[in-house]
Amino acid sequence: xxxxxxxxxxAACVMMAGCNSSADKSGKTMSGLDPRNFESVVDGKPxxxxxxxxAAGMEACVTNFGxxxxxxxxxxxxxxxxDVVLGHDSIADYVNIDGNFGALIGRYGNRIKNGKIxxxxxxxxxxxxxxxxxxxxxxxxxxNSVWEANQTSDSTLVLTLVSPDGEAGFPGTVNVEVTYTxxxxxxxxxxxxxxxKPTILNLTNHSYFNLSGDPxxxxxxxxxxxxxxxxxxxxxxxxxxxxxxxxxxxxxDFRAGKKVGQDIEADNEQLHNGLGYDHNFVLNSKGDxxxxxxxxxxxxxxxxxxxxxxxxxxxxxxxxxxxxxxxGKNGKKYPRRGAICLETQHYPDSPNKPEWPSxxxxxxxxxxxxxxxxxSTAK
Numbered sequence: 613x614x615x616x617x618x619x620x621x622x623a624a625c626v627m628m629a630g631c632n633s634s635a636d637k638s639g640k641t642m643s644g645l646d647p648r649n650f651e652s653v654v655d656g657k658p659x660x661x662x663x664x665x666x667a668a669g670m671e672a673c674v675t676n677f678g679x680x681x682x683x684x685x686x687x688x689x690x691x692x693x694x695d696v697v698l699g700h701d702s703i704a705d706y707v708n709i710d711g712n713f714g715a716l717i718g719r720y721g722n723r724i725k726n727g728k729i730x731x732x733x734x735x736x737x738x739x740x741x742x743x744x745x746x747x748x749x750x751x752x753x754x755x756n757s758v759w760e761a762n763q764t765s766d767s768t769l770v771l772t773l774v775s776p777d778g779e780a781g782f783p784g785t786v787n788v789e790v791t792y793t794x795x796x797x798x799x800x801x802x803x804x805x806x807x808x809k810p811t812i813l814n815l816t817n818h819s820y821f822n823l824s825g826d827p828x829x830x831x832x833x834x835x836x837x838x839x840x841x842x843x844x845x846x847x848x849x850x851x852x853x854x855x856x857x858x859x860x861x862x863x864x865d866f867r868a869g870k871k872v873g874q875d876i877e878a879d880n881e882q883l884h885n886g887l888g889y890d891h892n893f894v895l896n897s898k899g900d901x902x903x904x905x906x907x908x909x910x911x912x913x914x915x916x917x918x919x920x921x922x923x924x925x926x927x928x929x930x931x932x933x934x935x936x937x938x939x940g941k942n943g944k945k946y947p948r949r950g951a952i953c954l955e956t957q958h959y960p961d962s963p964n965k966p967e968w969p970s971x972x973x974x975x976x977x978x979x980x981x982x983x984x985x986x987x988s989t990a991k
Contacts, residue, residue: 642671643683643695644942649702650675650682657758659703666767666794669693670987674792676761677703679716679754679771681792681819683941684799689914689989694825696915696987698951701941709938712818715755716790717748719775719782720971721816722892722927722960725851729963731783731810731972738781743849748818750780754788755818767794777809784809797987805979812971813979814958816923820931820951823910823917827940830949831930832873837907838866838928840893844959846885852960854967856894864891869907872930872952888932888949892925892959899924901982906954909990918986921956924969929953956983 640646641663650661654677661682664672671685671693682700685693699713700706706713720738727738727746739750748755759771768791775786784807793800803815822831843864844852859865863875863883876888883889897903899922906919906926919926931951938946962968973979 641673641683642685642693643673645673645683645701649704650677652703654703654707654758659758660761662761662763662769664763664767664769664792664794666796668794668796670794670797670799672792672794672799674769675703675706676759676771677706678714678756679759679790680706681714681799681817684819686797686915686987687989688825694823694913694915695941696821696823696825696917698820698822698827698940698946705939711938712748712755713820713940715818716759716771716815717818717955718754718788718813718815719749719780719786720746720812720814720963721748721818721955721957722814723747723851725961725964727781729812731812731963734783736781736783743851745849745851749782752780754815759790768792782811784811786811786813788815790815799985799987801983801985803979803981803983805973806975806977807973807979808975810972810974812963813973814962814971815979815981816927816955816957817983818953818955819985820953821908821917822951823908823915824913825915827944827946827950830873830947831952832876832949833871833911834952835869835871835909835911836866836928836952837869838893838926839896839903839905840867840926841896842894844892844894844925845882846891848885850886850890852892852965854965859893864889864893866893866906866928869909872949876930876949886932888930890927890929890932892927892957894925894959895921895923897921901984905956908952908954911990914989916988916990918984918988919954919956920984920986922980922982923956923958925957925959927953927955927957927960929955956981
């Protein structure tokens with residue numbers, strides 16, 4: 613998508629409130645980012661890099677362009693800190709290279725069939741940007757919006773956005789607030805929104821994790837456990853069929869934990885349809901944020917990540933569309949299956965499948981969702 617972008621000089625950015633950042637403008641972040649590369653204007657709005665730190669030594673860098681998590685430094689078993697997410701070195705790269713690295717997704721994370729929804733008997737047509745379906749709110753979704761940012765402490769960033777009625781075809785003026793907090797070894801993401809008209813909402817984060825800390829590695833040897841007895845099969849256009857299928861006896865059984873690569877090349881229709889794993893899992897945690905929904909462990913770095921959520925589902929995607937051509941941070945190329953995404957969510961196409969948990973939000977109600985990415989080291 614074409615966007616207007618203006619790269620500003622460092623001197624000009626100092627004069628703009630929107631370019632404020634907790635990082636020292638004379639140096640780089642712990643993850644090696646230069647905050648000046650994020651000081652820009654996109655579609656007439658200023659962008660910046662916000663650097664969160666806490667007493668545990670963790671660092672998260674977030675830009676208000678798309679609410680994207682640009683880097684995340686966590687300690688490995690050897691005590692060394694590693695950047696465990698994929699991303700880019702500058703706003704220009706995020707604008708010019710198609711992708712959702714680290715992005716805040718809305719109004720609707722994942723796919724809606726044929727881009728059509730009906731709310732209170734009124735049909736709405738949404739963008740059809742993926743095999744005829746609406747993916748991640750369309751090309752002008754929240755991931756390509758410039759958010760208002762308020763860093764309330766060293767470890768907390770609050771992003772806000774007003775999405776007007778009819779934006780990308782969605783009904784209702786929606787006021788959104790998303791709070792990123794580094795607490796201990798947790799990256800905590802809290803979503804909140806209200807609307808003035810009945811609408812649908814399904815917000816998530818699209819970080820690409822590689823717990824080895826080396827994005828040149830694939831994630832096929834990382835061990836994943838998903839606390840789910842069922843998943844939602846897809847057709848050849850990646851659209852859910854409406855079925856909830858058992859994982860038992862299939863390559864989708866991650867309940868006991870296994871390496872990503874163990875069954876990914878199995879002769880299985882669902883793996884063919886998804887080009888690997890790109891499926892929603894129906895979580896046994898049932899919205900209890902105290903019960904882990906998924907766990908990823910890298911045996912080399914020793915880093916373990918637990919995902920906890922109030923959502924009923926999680927999208928498990930393993931970078932099947934990465935192709936080794938995209939240059940990320942420090943000019944490194946990202947290989948196929950070079951990252952894991954665990955997007956907490958309501959199920960894809962829920963608006964068109966009334967038997968699934970509802971995503972309708974009405975005036976007077978507050979949409980809320982909570983996700984925690986919790987890091988530790990494997991024992």
